[in-house]
Amino acid sequence: MTTPITVVPSAAEIGEIVAEQILDQLAVTDRYVVGFPAGRSATPVAEALQRLAPQCGVRLDGLRVVMMDEYVVGQPGQWQLLPAHTPHSCVGWAQRNLIGPLGLHSDCLLAPNPNDPGAFERDILALGGIDLFLLASGQGDGHVALNGPGTPRDAPTRVVELPDSTRRDNLSTFANLQSIADVPTYGVTIGTAELAGLSHSAVMLLWGPNKAYAFDRIRRTDSYDPNWPATIVHACRNARIYADEAAALNSEREGVS
Secondary structure, eight states, X not given: OOOOEEEESOHHHHHHHHHHHHHHHHTTOSOEEEXXXXXXXXXXXXXXXXXXXXXXXXXXXXXXXXXXXXXXESOTTSOEXXXXXXXTOHHHHHIIIIITTTTOOGGGEEOOOTTOTHHHXXXXXXXXXXXXXEEEOOTTTOOBTTBOTTOOTTOOSEEEXXXXXXXXXXXXXXXTOOSGGGSOSEEEEOOHHHHHHSBSOEEEEEOSGGGHHHHHHHHTOSSOOTTSXXXXXXGSTTEEEEEEHHHHHHXXXXXXX
């Protein structure tokens, strides 16, 4: 089954559409669990939530934020999450863009534990699964979370060594990273198995001209391709792809290269 694609004029409009979906659900349910990627792709959604929530009067204390990955330092069995105050910390991004601005309690945030990766699945199942998982694609290698090229469809949550292709992609995710040497070499990531198996719905966010190639790679297939892990969106239930014109039109004009 082909995943529906919606193209809108701007990234801001993508943010508003997704934020309104989240707020609509929070208006009718006690708890709504949303998975987030850190950084640029999800920022329009976070900004729209900050702007629209006060206008609609929806209580946000039922929102649960699940981060899909985080950089780690250390060694096996003694991994430590990157400190949240670090500008390129994924947990820190959530605290600065979601937890703090939306007035959420710190207990509303869940991230994988690098020393007990299996606990992440158990914690998500205890929440009833992910109601909506927001996905992003690496612009150069198609990584989703920190699942890089070659990731099998059934990969679990785990600590991974990041390939140079993913580390290069992440230079555009966090402005403070000036060179590939600044990007950590290890991270803990939700697996492709949990992305598809634990999500009740999913949205792939593709915006900006630098995501044109990613848009092409994803739209040209209708199933999971381990060479471009972001195609896991096609294996998710109730999935949809949102792109802005900068990504979609550049893709149509330039094609796959």
